[in-house]
Amino acid sequence: MILKYIKQLSLILLLFFTVPSLVMAGDATERIKVISDNIFSIISDKSLQTAEMEEKREQMIMEAVDSGFNWEEFSRRALARHWRKRTEDEKKTFISLFRQLIKRTYMDKSGQYSGGKVEFLEEKIEGEYANIKTRLTSSTGTQTSVDYRMIKKDGVWWVYDVYIEGVSLVSNYRTQFNDILINSSFEDLLNRLKEKVETGK
């Protein structure tokens, strides 16, 4: 037992002194880096933390998110096989509502991460698709794994899904939307989305 422990300890010490070298400079990672740096600088900006600047702050964060998130891809995947049956107008309404819903969630969370940091762990690219693994550490030290799935469109990388602790945001909504669409109607889904976005309940 003791021997094993000493062996373990020496292994740990060895690991401890090896500086983790994470080599990466891919386009896709770079995109996420720019966006998250942007968001971090907004949420840690003291001048924006007042009540009257609240709206301005939200707007700035949302602009940063919009610059990298492809909401149409989010929506298409969240509706999956129901997407095609929708008219262009319905799709537009849905995209806008879905964006606002995710925005709400994002905003509530963002406060906890002032003073936190992001580490970029791995970038995997296969053709037009990329998976960026990151680790988010909040100011209180809680770590969360966040993976960004990206798709390349006209040479630009766009986020189309976010995995938090292995749970896909899009997939989670898809299951909910699917359940509503099977048991009710698209109109009902839109109404429930509207209600959620407006009341937040």
Next chain:
Amino acid sequence: MTSIKKTFLLIISCALFLIWCPYFLNAEEIGEVDPQQDMDRQASALETDNKGDESSDYLESDPFTDEYESDLDYMDISDPLEPINRIFFHFNDKLYFWFLKPVASGYKAVVPRPARKGVKNFFSNLAFPIRFVNCILQAKFDGAGYEVGRFLTNSILGLGGFFDVAEKQFNMKAYDEDLGQTLGAYGLGNGFYINWPVLGPSTFRDTIGDVGDYFLDPVYHADLDTIYDISIRGYEKVNDTSLDSDYEDLKKSAIDPYIAFRDAYFQYRRNKVIN
């Protein structure tokens, strides 16, 4: 008293296992998914529901879809108890807002964060046998070694487990393995979803796993009276809630919270089984 409790638990778990064995043998769904087979299943799932619809073409062209296997997960979720589960979900929700949350916030106001973190570390360190045994059962011997290292480091240098020295100083993270994951790694399917009152989301497999893990837990072997046993677990729950609770965040962001939690549970556990 305690020996009766032990025997009772053992009989219950054996009975449950025997009753449901045939169910699992017939279950198509398996824990570790062969990507190709899985993609076929996804494709056929789409076809049966919607012939000739090509809107899901992206699924085939997206290399990460089959690799990480998350798309169309809902096809796998079996929830025959949904009406009862929803009642218990509602019950747990009330339990959270009327009891757990007020108690946790009162506790939070009195006990400083480092102390609460220490308590969490202590319980986590105490649960070492669960992680260790399940690492062994899954032939993750490096993980088992790490766990031994962590346990000794934290018990000695971390003053009985209150400080997670192993992670802080040596960057050694806990190998979060449990019997539910072990059974999953052996190819046992989730079975159906169960939303337990008080205990929350689980599946049939994970419930069996939890019962098994319970026997590995030192709290169980301390041979305490049931009332103390429950109190300790309740306290642990309050402490965890006081540190960070994602419950309200996920609930707030959901259109149908019950489905959102169910799906998140399946995805989260699947990810754990694979890793």
